[in-house]
Amino acid sequence: MNSTNLTVPVAPVAKLEQRRPLARPSSTNLKANDLVIVIVAIFAIVTAAWAMTGGWNQVSSGWSHAWRAAASLTGLYTSLFGMVGLTLSARLKTMERAIGLDRLLNWHRIAGDTMGLLLAVHIFTSIPAEMPVRGGFINTVLDFTGREPYMALTAIGSALVAVVVVLSLKDIRNKISYETWYFVHLTVYFGLAASFSHQITLGSMLSNDRYVRLVWVGSSIAIFATALFGRWWKVFGSVARPLHVRAVSKETGDTVSVLLGGRNVLRLRGDAGQFVMIRSLVRGQWWKTNPYSLSAVPTTAGLRVTIKNRGDASSATRHLRVGDRMAVEGPYGVTTPEVFGDKRPLFIAGGVGVTPVCALLQRLPSDSRPTVLLRARHESEVAHLSEIRALATRCGGEVFVLTGRTAALKGKDPFSARSLSRVVPELSSRVALVCGPTALMFAARRGLREAGVSKDDIHMEMPWW
Amino acid sequence: MSSDNSSPTSRFALARRLAPALALTSAGVALINVLDRPVDLSASGSAGVADIGGSTEAGAGQTVTGATVPAPTTTTVTAATVVTSTVPPVNGATPDTTPVTTPAPASAPAACGAKKSTGSTTDIVDRNRVFGTLVVTAKFASNGELCGVAVNFDVWDRKSVQIEQYALPKLNARAKKAKSANIQGVSGATAVSRAYAASLQAAIDAKPL
Numbered sequence: 001m002n003s004t005n006l007t008v009p010v011a012p013v014a015k016l017e018q019r020r021p022l023a024r025p026s027s028t029n030l031k032a033n034d035l036v037i038v039i040v041a042i043f044a045i046v047t048a049a050w051a052m053t054g055g056w057n058q059v060s061s062g063w064s065h066a067w068r069a070a071a072s073l074t075g076l077y078t079s080l081f082g083m084v085g086l087t088l089s090a091r092l093k094t095m096e097r098a099i100g101l102d103r104l105l106n107w108h109r110i111a112g113d114t115m116g117l118l119l120a121v122h123i124f125t126s127i128p129a130e131m132p133v134r135g136g137f138i139n140t141v142l143d144f145t146g147r148e149p150y151m152a153l154t155a156i157g158s159a160l161v162a163v164v165v166v167l168s169l170k171d172i173r174n175k176i177s178y179e180t181w182y183f184v185h186l187t188v189y190f191g192l193a194a195s196f197s198h199q200i201t202l203g204s205m206l207s208n209d210r211y212v213r214l215v216w217v218g219s220s221i222a223i224f225a226t227a228l229f230g231r232w233w234k235v236f237g238s239v240a241r242p243l244h245v246r247a248v249s250k251e252t253g254d255t256v257s258v259l260l261g262g263r264n265v266l267r268l269r270g271d272a273g274q275f276v277m278i279r280s281l282v283r284g285q286w287w288k289t290n291p292y293s294l295s296a297v298p299t300t301a302g303l304r305v306t307i308k309n310r311g312d313a314s315s316a317t318r319h320l321r322v323g324d325r326m327a328v329e330g331p332y333g334v335t336t337p338e339v340f341g342d343k344r345p346l347f348i349a350g351g352v353g354v355t356p357v358c359a360l361l362q363r364l365p366s367d368s369r370p371t372v373l374l375r376a377r378h379e380s381e382v383a384h385l386s387e388i389r390a391l392a393t394r395c396g397g398e399v400f401v402l403t404g405r406t407a408a409l410k411g412k413d414p415f416s417a418r419s420l421s422r423v424v425p426e427l428s429s430r431v432a433l434v435c436g437p438t439a440l441m442f443a444a445r446r447g448l449r450e451a452g453v454s455k456d457d458i459h460m461e462m463p464w465w
Numbered sequence: 466m467s468s469d470n471s472s473p474t475s476r477f478a479l480a481r482r483l484a485p486a487l488a489l490t491s492a493g494v495a496l497i498n499v500l501d502r503p504v505d506l507s508a509s510g511s512a513g514v515a516d517i518g519g520s521t522e523a524g525a526g527q528t529v530t531g532a533t534v535p536a537p538t539t540t541t542v543t544a545a546t547v548v549t550s551t552v553p554p555v556n557g558a559t560p561d562t563t564p565v566t567t568p569a570p571a572s573a574p575a576a577c578g579a580k581k582s583t584g585s586t587t588d589i590v591d592r593n594r595v596f597g598t599l600v601v602t603a604k605f606a607s608n609g610e611l612c613g614v615a616v617n618f619d620v621w622d623r624k625s626v627q628i629e630q631y632a633l634p635k636l637n638a639r640a641k642k643a644k645s646a647n648i649q650g651v652s653g654a655t656a657v658s659r660a661y662a663a664s665l666q667a668a669i670d671a672k673p674l
């Protein structure tokens with residue numbers, strides 16, 4: 001670090017005695033299951049409405065009817081999955097508190113993929129459905145691409161949805177930068193809006209039943225508006241009330257920790273184990289957000305994040321200076337200290353995945369006896385290692401650092417059930433938190449499951465991109 | 466890794482990443498404008514079904530939940546209609562391509578329509594949903610035989626207009642052939658077939674003697 005090299009985060013700018021933890025994140029009684037039930041119920045209601053407004057009769061009265069019925073039902077489902085996906089991506093507070101942003105977005109991905117498939121089926125059933133009344137295949141296609149009112153909009157809107165879905169396929173997504181993908185992803189708002197009108201003018205159910213139509217249009221507009229404004233309200237809010245960089249310090253060769261403070265911190269609620277979406281409001285960086293875990297319990301003195309140099313945005317953090325503004329969304333995530341209950345915690349972290357571990361250890365009771373397994377190539381690469389050791393010792397726990405290159409460990413999977421039970425006492429009755437690269441998370445989960453740790457006792461934040 | 470880059474990011478980073486999204490959106494908007502060539506339904510109402518002496522009226526556009534739908538539409542379809550396949554299928558209203566033989570007006574000018582009778586105005590209903598109404602006018606030859614049918618319908622959405630324009634010529638043809646209201650319904654148009662048969666039966670029942 002050449003520029004303003006600063007304080008160690010543990011001795012922060014604000015006077016120690018003045019700082020107190022931020023309010024804990026709000027809790028909710030909503031469970032993942034409740035969300036599933038609501039979604040299933042919505043599908044059931046729409047299916048019933050479809051069946052009762054003639055859909056079911058159509059199915060059982062000959063092919064041309066059946067095609068139409070299928071076009072209608074798949075159209076309704078396509079739209080519903082779109083609406084579900086939209087709602088999930090809006091990160092509404094109650095839903096986020098219930099299942100965490102990572103799961104919201106992973107569910108969003110499932111909804112999006114499903115929507116893509118259904119859209120294909122919808123298009124391929126609507127063509128035979130309308131061929132008899134439109135004079136053959138060619139005429140139908142011509143109608144659907146512009147001769148029928150609103151169908152040019154629909155066709156282009158669907159194309160945009162299709163592009164968004166295709167770009168989100170893992171292999172393609174990995175070839176383009178996160179921001180390129182994200183900006184294209186935003187065009188889906190336009191795509192969805194553009195393909196709306198035809199639902200009303202053509203839909204068997206919607207064009208004919210006044211009350212069903214009223215409910216459909218009303219809820220579509222409500223969901224769209226909620227998602228759009230709900231999402232962007234948070235973005236503007238975070239930019240309008242940014243935090244300020246209070247301190248930057250180098251932790252290891254390629255990680256720096258940043259303390260974000262200021263008056264606006266008091267508006268936030270958060271806890272150890274959560275993460276924030278950060279947007280540096282400096283030249284060349286303001287248009288990117290990146291998720292980073294809190295590496296210390298958030299207090300009135302500020303939020304500490306510890307950032308590893310991985311690419312454009314993260315490397316730019318090294319150039320941050322005290323006073324720079326940072327827009328912060330969140331904190332998000334549900335792996336707060338409550339997940340451990342009365343059980344002994346087990347932390348498995350790889351690389352910069354130690355960050356939430358460091359924060360969570362600060363919040364554990366002194367008799368919790370946690371075990372911390374850290375995976376790194378070398379001890380000097382583990383950020384906050386001495387802090388972690390001190391914190392673990394304070395609550396009667398142990399820290400193990402598994403060093404060496406992964407290739408050198410070949411054959412001796414450090415996360416197999418056998419290796420784990422050798423180092424971790426009382427393994428099967430623990431609550432485990434796993435953070436780090438995806439491969440590590442999968443390996444650790446497999447080992448833990450084999451060692452008899454129940455599924456509900458394994459917590460991890462799956463990446464969502 | 467660009468870790469040793471002295472400048473945080475290259476100047477065009479944002480432009481480069483924004484370009485695909487902007488290109489896609491502008492291409493989309495442009496294509497919509499190029500492709501969007503909706504065929505006016507009111508024109509297709511008369512083009513699809515040429516009628517003799519019937520009045521083909523398409524009402525002014527009426528707004529149904531934000532979408533402009535020309536409705537209500539009143540169209541007269543008569544059995545004395547020659548629908549040729551040369552009429553281009555316009556916008557969904559594919560005319561019945563099987564030509565309906567017309568009683569040539571010149572050879573038997575008074576033969577058909579010597580007597581006329583108008584049936585009941587019947588709702589086009591599927592379960593509890595009403596799409597509109599129709600009323601059938603039956604024409605009889607001097608011998609009392611059913612020889613032609615004209616229908617006036619009044620429906621409220623564009624989809625029904627399409628279905629009616631598709632089904633009514635067929636129904637007219639079938640009625641003329643069967644010389645009664647005892648006809649097979651048109652598949653895909655059950656509601657209108659039922660209403661048609663009912664109204665026609667009423668017209669036949671009320672046949673002037």
Ligand SMILES: Cc1cc2nc3c(=O)[nH]c(=O)nc-3n(C[C@H](O)[C@H](O)[C@H](O)COP(=O)(O)OP(=O)(O)OC[C@H]3O[C@@H](n4cnc5c(N)ncnc54)[C@H](O)[C@@H]3O)c2cc1C
Pocket residue numbers: 177178275288289290291292293294305306307308309310311312313314315352355356461462463464465
């Ligand atoms: C819940 C969570 C907590 C995290 N906590 C930390 C932490 O405490 N410390 C830390 O150093 N890193 C953390 N990360 C990883 C960190 O977010 C990425 O390293 C960072 O986004 C890389 O961005 P970049 O532009 O520098 O790198 P790039 O080279 O642009 O990207 C590197 C990788 O990060 C992904 N990525 C980039 N931007 C985003 C984004 N906005 N959202 C999601 N993925 C993105 C890319 O797809 C790619 O896989 C965390 C990630 C998650 C999901």
Ligand code: HEM
Pocket residue numbers: 081082083085086089090105108109110111112113115116161164165166168169182185186188189192227231232464465
């Ligand atoms: C097919 C796979 C899809 C994947 C993997 C996916 C993934 C994601 C992810 C990771 C985000 C969060 C972006 C961020 O804030 O950093 C997101 C946001 C979003 N997605 Fe998707 N998505 C998919 C499909 C769809 C579809 C089909 C729709 C249309 C309904 C959609 C609509 C949205 C919207 C509206 C947002 C919020 C964007 C914003 O305003 O920030 N996505 N998606």
Ligand code: HEM
Pocket residue numbers: 068071072073074075076077078079082119122123126127129130144154155157158161192195198199200202203204205206207
């Ligand atoms: C090129 C793409 C598309 C084509 C050709 C198409 C075609 C059609 C057709 C012909 C109908 C009438 C079916 C019927 O008789 O009920 C219809 C209805 C519908 N479509 Fe699409 N559609 C397309 C894209 C979409 C998209 C992207 C969505 C969702 C966002 C969607 C949602 C619906 C809905 C909800 C209905 C109403 C079903 C009903 O009321 O019964 N369609 N579509």
